[in-house]
Amino acid sequence: MSALLEVSGISKSFDGFKAINNLSFSINAAELRAVIGPNGAGKTTFMDIVTGKTRPDMGEVLWGATSKSLLKLSEAQIAREGIGRKFQRPTVFEDQSVADNLVMALKADRSPFAVLGWRPTAASRDRVSELATEVGLADQLSRLAGELSHGQKQWLEIGMLLASDPRLLLVDEPAAGMTLAEREQTTTLLCRLAETRAVVVVEHDMDFVRRLNCKVTVLHQGSVLAEGSLDHVTRNPDVIDVYLGR
Structure with missing residues (x-):
């Protein structure tokens, strides 16, 4: 099976600090992966490179069956290719309803005239409901987004990303600030989404990662330190030394 995303030997330095150091990573089309590691391990820079926010100094990022280079594309073009990113803090339109937030995220012609003349259709209403x-x-659906709990705002933002039918979702620390019930519901949601698309979850919370029950990639100093099941990587002496503590 060829990978949906193939990151090969990327490196990136900022003012002499090597944030990413010869990192390689791949994920298949319907796979859930957790990425863990200490602060400064390169997790955010890795996501920045995949989404086009940051350009690596060397290496390649290849996408899809045709192995298209993402490094030749802008952030907007990468998003249109089907890569969605959810940041740690939910960014929803708080003074708009849940339904309106989802409507604004739907795939549609974004030209000025099309936007001015746009009216909801039966298909768009069905998609929002879905x-x-x-x-x-x-x-x-009728509630203002600002009235939702923290966890519900996170789900709304995931829904807004799903509106553009992404093939890869990058999700940054989804469990942070959630109640136990919300975390359990989020686990279920992410596992279900990974049945039909690739989902990468960057997370610090080991209990949450264990619930995801998926392959784990451990980053350290901008490189992959270990990879495998959570039990496998947490028994790795190097991972214990740099991340888990003895």
Whole structure:
């Protein structure tokens, strides 16, 4: 099986500091992966490179069946290729309803005239209802996004990303600030999403990672230190030394 995303030998320095050091990573089309590591391990820079926010000094980032180079594309073009990123803090339109947030995220012609003349259709209403159901907000459609709990805002933002039918989702610390019930619901959601697309979860919370029950990649000093099941990597002496502590 060829990988959906293939990152090969990327390096990136900022003012002499090597944030990414010859890092290679791949993920298949329907796979859930957790990425863990201490602060400064390169997790954010890795996501920045995949999404086009940062250019590596060397290496390659290849995408899809045709192994298209993402390094030749802008951030907007990479997003249109089907790579969605959810940052740690939810960014939703708080003074708009849940339904309106989802409507704004739908795939549509974004030219000025098309936007001015746009009216909801039966298909767009159905899609909004579908997305809300998928992320557990079917009964919250009329509520203002600002009234939602922290966890619900996270789900709404995931729903907004799903509106553009991404093939790869990069999700940064989704469990942070959630109640136990919200974390369990988030685990279920991410596992279900990974049945039909690639999902990379960057997370510090080991209990949450264990619930995901997926392959884990450990980063340290900008490189892959270990990879495998959570039990496998947490028994690795190097991972214990640099990340878990003895």
